Every structure is written in structure tokens, then in C-alpha cells.
Amino acid sequence: MTVDSTAGPHSLPISRRPPTFFQQKLRAVAFFLIFNLGCLMINTSQFVFLLPLRLLPFRWSRSLYDEGIRYTKGAFGCLLILMCQWFSPTNLQITFEASGMGAVPQDVVESIVVRDKKGNVVSLDLPSKFVYIANHQIYADWWYAWCFLYYFSSEAHRYIYITLKKSLRWVPVVGWGMQFFNFIFLARSWASDRLQLATHLSLLGQAAESDQMPLAFILYPEGTLVSENTRPISKKFADKMGITDMTHVLLPRSTGLLYSLRSLSPRIKELHLLDVTMVYPGIPPLAYGQDYYTLRTMFFDGVAPPAVHMHLRMFKVAELPIGDLSDTQPLKIPDTSPNQHAVEVEIPKEEKEAFDVWLRNLWQEKDEAIGRFHESGRLSEEILPEFDIPLRLRSRREILDAFCFFLPATVIGYLWSKLKAQ
Secondary structure (H helix, E strand, O other): OOOOOOOOHHHOOHHHOOOOOHHHHHHHHHHHHHHHHHHHHHHHHHHHHHHHHHHOOOHHHHHHHHHHHHHHHHHHHHHHHHHHHHHOOOEEEEEEEEOOOEEOOHHHHHHHEEEOOOOOEEEEOOOOEEEEEEOOOOOOHHHHHHHHHHOEOOOHHHOEEEEEEHHHOOOOOHHHHHHHOOOEEEOOOHHHHHHHHHHHHHHHHHHHHHOOOOEEEEEOOOOOOOOOOHHHHHHHHHHHHOOOOOOOOOOOOOHHHHHHHHHHOOOOOOOEEEEEEEEOOOOOOOOOHHHOOOHHHHHHOOOOOOOEEEEEEEEEHHHOOOOOOOOOOOEEOOOOOOOOOEEOOOOOHHHHHHHHHHHHHHHHHHHHHHHHHHHHOOOOOOOOOEEEEEOOOOOOHHHHHOOOOOHHHHHHHHHHHHHHHO
């Protein structure tokens, strides 16, 4: 299905759109109340039902706590889907490309796509342990990424980890909830952040592999949005390096991604890198996404993108130029057993440069794909199999999940069974 990207209010800059009507104002109030109610109920459930379990000195209580946190993380994913379904309906329009193989045959795509009896896509059978990277155009990128992972058969939306500014750590409700989610808070100073990032990811990778659980780590190598302020910075850096700047994306920063892959890869045997090129209809070439789509206009005004185009490429991390990890000099993580975890803090210069080149080439291909989309409406030179996923919950029951309705009953029921067994 090809979406007409020129028609509708989404193709007008926000500053040129007509004033909002009373109905849109009611929509804005409803969204504000329902979304914040959902966040509050999720965070309250974490404090009231899960935090006491974390404080108990029992293995079963810690296990129940971890499962409860995964439930609340999944609940937040359901809440994001529900907000799209009720206030900003859109589809994810997906195309696949195999690393080094070009277009994925239709039969391979159909082996990945799981459909219900009506032919609707209900899940994607993709690897369960991966690092997700994408270009960064608007603040809703992370929102749609979380929604996309909801459709993984591994329930990857319950195993998401993200890096955030350290200043967000204590923001009421949202910051507290992200702490419960075990997200990684960084100070934006690489001298102090590199050990924090490598240590945190090493622990997550070890746990995911030993417990045979999924892991989805989301990272945006550009570090920020493409905007009027960041475009000159990218150009200045390109001139300094003696390389060509990008047109539709920013030059990627490789350091954080390389540290992440080198921290996770030794601990996860089948780690993948999921590269996603995202494009929103209606944004003209060389324009800035935030001039057309913001969280306020999408959910308060109801001006959603008619489709979110996502072009997927999957790489095996073991086949990427992340360097030789066999001879690295590890730094032991404090307060852990000597043989349990180790992280490195230095990467050989030549290995970092090789990864820099690989990532820039990947981003150059992404830049060309976006330019191609503006010209022809396709992200790939080849005509690829594609399919739509309407952003909506699979069942009405999950509406209750979005507000953590079932968590109290689950925890209380489990505790009651423990007491009866004694």
C-alpha cells in the first residue's frame, strides 16, 4: 500500500495549520488525563506491590519482583499502543532487507510474519536479543520503536532498555518508573559514562543469556534530532574529519554503540544488530521533522502520520567490525564475584576507526534511502515485500494491562500461595 504523503494536515508545517477546534481541545484533555492516569497507575503499582518484594531477602521475592517489573514495562508498551489507537491512529509500514543479501524473498518474509485467521499481522518472529539503532527525526521515534517491539513474538517490549539523561532520573512518576525499568542514566560526559554504560550492559547481557530471556537495547547513534541547530554541528564535524556530511541524517557517533556491542557480544552468543530506517510522510526534503510532527500535535490535535515507514536490516554482531575481544584487558566490576563480570574501558584506536567507517557507510546508505523515498516513495532500490501493522492492541483485555489492572491480583495470589505452602 502506498500512502499519499502530500495530502492532509500532516503535510503542512505546524505553524501554518489552522487553529484547533473545540473537539481537538477535548481530545487533548482526554489524552492528558488518560495517559497520565496510566503512567501513575503503573508507577504506583511498582511502589506498592513490587518495591516491598525487592526489599525482601528471598530468591523467590526477587524473582517475582523481576517478573512484575517486566509486566509493568509491558503495560507501558500497551499504554503507548492504546494512545495511538484512541488518539493518533496510524500504521507501521514494514520492509525487510537481509544483511548482504538485498531483498528478502516473499516466502522468507512470510515465515517471519505471523498472521491471525483473518490475515492480520499479529507478531514478527525475529531474533530476541538485539541492539536496536535508527535515525532520529522526531521525539516520537522512541514511542514508535516501543510500539514496534510490542509485535515481536519474543514480547521484546517487556525487555526494553534505553539510555537517558541523568537529570531525568528523579522526574516524578516518569523518572521513578524508568528507574524501576532499570534504564541506564548517563551524565553525558563520556569520561564517566563509559564505565557506567559498559558495566550496566554487561550485567544485562549476562542475565539475559543465563536466564534465556530477550533483550532489546535501543540506541540512537546520532545522539539528537536533525534540526536547525544540529545540522551545522554535523557539517562542522564532517569538515574537521575531511568527510562528506549527510543530507537527511546527522553523522552518527560510533563510540557509545561500539562500547555497547563490545559489552554485550561476549555475554550473548546470538546477539543481533537491528538497523531501522524511519521515514514520516509529509516532511519535504531538507525540512525538519519537528516542524511537522510533535507529541502535542500528534496526540492533542490528532494529526498523526498516515504511516510510519520502517525499513529493517538485521546483522549478526559477531560478523561486524567491533574488534578482537579475546585479548582485551578487562576491568573487574566492583562488588561482584571475580569471575562473574568484566568490562573494558579502552578500545584500540585502529579497531575504533574500523567501526567508525562501517557505521558511517551504514548511515550513508540510510541517507540515500531517505533521499530515494522523497523521490519515489520507496526506501530501497528494489521493490521489496511490505506489509502494514495497524497500531492497536491485540485484545480488549490488554486495555486493562495498560493500566496494570492485573498486577495486584497476580502478586497477592502468588504471596497467598506461598503462605499456604508453609
